[in-house]
Amino acid sequence: MTSRSRDLPGAQPRMHARTADLLAARIADGSLPPGTALFESRLAALLGTSRGPTRQALARLEAQGLVRRAEGRGYVVAGAARRPGAALLVGLDGLRLAPSASWERVYAEVERAIVARMAFATWRVVETDLARHHGVSRTVAREVIARLHQRGLLRRDDRARWYAPALTAVHVGELYEVRALLEPAALTAAAPHLPAGFASGLRTRVAAAMMRAEILDGAELDELEADLHVRLLGHCPNATLMEAVRLHQSLLVAHSFLYAWVPRLFPAEPFLPEHLAVLMPLEAGKVAESAEALRRHLRDSLARAVARIEQVKRAPQPPALPYLRSVP
Structure with missing residues (x-):
C-alpha cells in the first residue's frame, strides 16, 4: 500500500497504525494500566502480527507519551503504576489483528535449528524434506x-540450491568487513530522520544496562543489539542500502543462540561501552564521529564473535534433521 493510498477514503490503515490504535484504546480504557510491560516479540505473538509493525506502533505510542522505555528492555505503559511491571495478558486477551500465516507457525523452529548447527558445518536446506518434516x-x-534468505541466513549456490554457510572465521570475518562498510553509511543516512529524543533514549538504555552488566541475560543483550543495529539503522531511507545491511547481519540472528549457549566470556559484555561510544556523539549531532565509532565497534566485535563460535564447536553437535544435509 502506498502512502497515497492511505489517504484515500476507506483505505485500510497499515498494520502498525492498527496496532498503535488498538494499544492506545486499551491504555485509554484501563485494560492496559500504567506499569504494564510491553515487549515487542510478545505483543507480535499475541496480536498475530510481525515484529516490524509492532516496533513501529510502540515508537508511535512513545512519541505520543502513552508508553516509555523500560529500564531493562521493552516498554511500559506511562503513568503511576500500582503494580510496576504488570504482566501483559489480560488487556489483550483473545485479540488478534491478523491470522498467523502458515509459514510463521514453523519459521522460528527452523531458524533455531539452522543457527544451532551453523557453527559445525555448511548445510544444504532441502525444500521438499523441510515441508515433509513439518x-x-x-x-x-x-x-x-x-x-x-531475507534474514541473511541462507544463500543460493550456482545450482540454485539453498544452503546455510558455516560460521567459519573466514566467513564471519567477511560478514563483519562488509558490515563495517555498510552500517556506518546507513547510520549517516539515518541520522537526519531520527525522531526527537531517539538517540538519547537508546543512550539511556545502554547506560542503565551497564549498571547491571554482570547480570544481563541473553534476551536483554539481544534487545540492546537490535536497538543499535536494527532500530536505529532502520531509519535509513535508502531501501537498497538497508537490504544489503540486512543480508549481512546473519550473526545478529545467531546471537540469541550464542548468548544462550556460550558461557559468559567476559564479566561484563564489552559491546555496551562500544554502543555508548556510538550513541553519545550521535546524540550531540556529531554524526561522522558516531559513524566512525560504529565502524570501530564492528571491527572489535569480530574477535568476540569468533571466540563464541569456537566455544559452541566444543559442545556436542545437535542431532541430525532430515531437511539439513552437511556440505563437505
Whole structure:
C-alpha cells in the first residue's frame, strides 16, 4: 500500500497504525494500566502480527507519551503504576489483528535449528524434506526459505540450491568487513530522520544496562543489539542500502543462540561501552564521529564473535534433521 493510498477514503490503515490504535484504546480504557510491560516479540505473538509493525506502533505510542522505555528492555505503559511491571495478558486477551500465516507457525523452529548447527558445518536446506518434516506444503516451505534468505541466513549456490554457510572465521570475518562498510553509511543516512529524543533514549538504555552488566541475560543483550543495529539503522531511507545491511547481519540472528549457549566470556559484555561510544556523539549531532565509532565497534566485535563460535564447536553437535544435509 502506498502512502497515497492511505489517504484515500476507506483505505485500510497499515498494520502498525492498527496496532498503535488498538494499544492506545486499551491504555485509554484501563485494560492496559500504567506499569504494564510491553515487549515487542510478545505483543507480535499475541496480536498475530510481525515484529516490524509492532516496533513501529510502540515508537508511535512513545512519541505520543502513552508508553516509555523500560529500564531493562521493552516498554511500559506511562503513568503511576500500582503494580510496576504488570504482566501483559489480560488487556489483550483473545485479540488478534491478523491470522498467523502458515509459514510463521514453523519459521522460528527452523531458524533455531539452522543457527544451532551453523557453527559445525555448511548445510544444504532441502525444500521438499523441510515441508515433509513439518507437515506443511512446499509453498509454505518455500516461504520459510525466502524469509531465512531475507534474514541473511541462507544463500543460493550456482545450482540454485539453498544452503546455510558455516560460521567459519573466514566467513564471519567477511560478514563483519562488509558490515563495517555498510552500517556506518546507513547510520549517516539515518541520522537526519531520527525522531526527537531517539538517540538519547537508546543512550539511556545502554547506560542503565551497564549498571547491571554482570547480570544481563541473553534476551536483554539481544534487545540492546537490535536497538543499535536494527532500530536505529532502520531509519535509513535508502531501501537498497538497508537490504544489503540486512543480508549481512546473519550473526545478529545467531546471537540469541550464542548468548544462550556460550558461557559468559567476559564479566561484563564489552559491546555496551562500544554502543555508548556510538550513541553519545550521535546524540550531540556529531554524526561522522558516531559513524566512525560504529565502524570501530564492528571491527572489535569480530574477535568476540569468533571466540563464541569456537566455544559452541566444543559442545556436542545437535542431532541430525532430515531437511539439513552437511556440505563437505
